[in-house]
């Protein structure tokens with residue numbers, strides 16, 4: 657019989673791509689999302705790509721009664737918990753919203769797992785927990801640093817909640833995946849990233865500038881201690897990232913976890929500067945990106961990329977898509993959104 661996975665935040669950017677990969681790997685999926693930062697169209701896109709009428713429940717994960725009904729209605733033994741608020745800047749202005757949404761949704765799910773005997777959870781963490789590391793690349797042993805934002809703090813606290821919960825209730829198994837910078841879209845261009853308003857993240861800003869929605873991309877800083885002076889990140893393709901969730905669920909359902917709580921870096925292992933990424937985009941798409949250098953963005957770190965050898969070895973997972981392919985997929989998604997041929 658097929659195993660079912662509950663995907664919270666499954667209408668969102670990473671959740672929708674992960675649902676596609678889970679179905680491709682033979683899992684059934686139930687999506688729960690309150691659509692606070694997504695649209696039902698993403699679920700339709702997932703259904704179109706997979707040909708499966710994936711069940712969708714518009715429910716808030718902080719609503720324990722409603723979530724209890726989901727646990728009773730569907731039989732599942734694994735959860736991937738994406739649902740969270742994720743805008744770093746907004747979290748500084750609205751810390752209580754972030755602490756309430758991100759902490760309460762995880763706590764609600766863990767309480768229900770304990771009470772209803774659900775075993776496995778994958779949690780969306782972030783490389784933000786490392787801050788600016790002294791030694792690069794970062795391994796899972798690199799110490800976490802005190803968070804730069806309430807959002808980042810919720811990721812650290814949620815990791816700790818998960819660790820402490822599985823320790824107290826050893827019937828529960830948890831894996832935290834620390835994503836580096838997810839970019840790109842499904843090759844079908846039926847799902848992708850849907851930023852609200854002016855994009856804060858680099859790639860949506862690049863694609864919107866290329867599409868003519870934004871006049872000029874501001875490159876935040878060219879005086880960092882990096883080869884070309886612009887900041888360096890590890891950009892991970894969203895479909896590669898989605899596959900990492902499938903192998904994490906496989907690991908837990910297959911009884912291969914080494915301990916109740918594990919955490920992995922999910923990146924490419926390669927750092928790219930802002931200017932390099934723009935150049936890659938232009939090469940892959942043949943479209944020029946109007947850009948100018950401006951001052952550094954407050955709160956930005958200089959450089960970070962992952963050591964992925966632990967995930968490669970333990971999960972048998974490795975990023976595969978080239979940056980060029982990924983950027984082309986982001987562009988195809990933007991073109992489809994804007995009706996550009």
Ligand code: NAD
Pocket residue numbers: 664665666667668669670671688689690691692693694695715716717718737738739740741742757761780781782783835836837838
């Ligand atoms: P997203 O906003 O596209 O997806 C999150 C989804 O969760 C949205 O569809 C939103 O409507 C839903 N949601 C939020 N709160 C909810 C609640 N209380 N109940 C039900 N649904 C709720 O974001 P994403 O980029 O897909 O991120 C998914 C996860 O990965 C988040 O936990 C995020 O913090 C984490 N993450 C993202 C990045 C990134 O750069 N995109 C990097 C590291 C970690």
Ligand code: WQD
Pocket residue numbers: 742744781782783784836837838856857858859861873874875876877887888889930953956
């Ligand atoms: C990437 C690089 C910018 C926009 C954020 C969160 C982090 C994680 C991922 C969730 C940086 C530069 C950007 C622009 C630019 N999210 N940039 N011009 O800041 O690495 O990480 O998203 O966990 O927590 O902080 O990603 O895409 O915003 O920026 O020059 O218009 O692009 O300065 O160097 P970031 P990003």
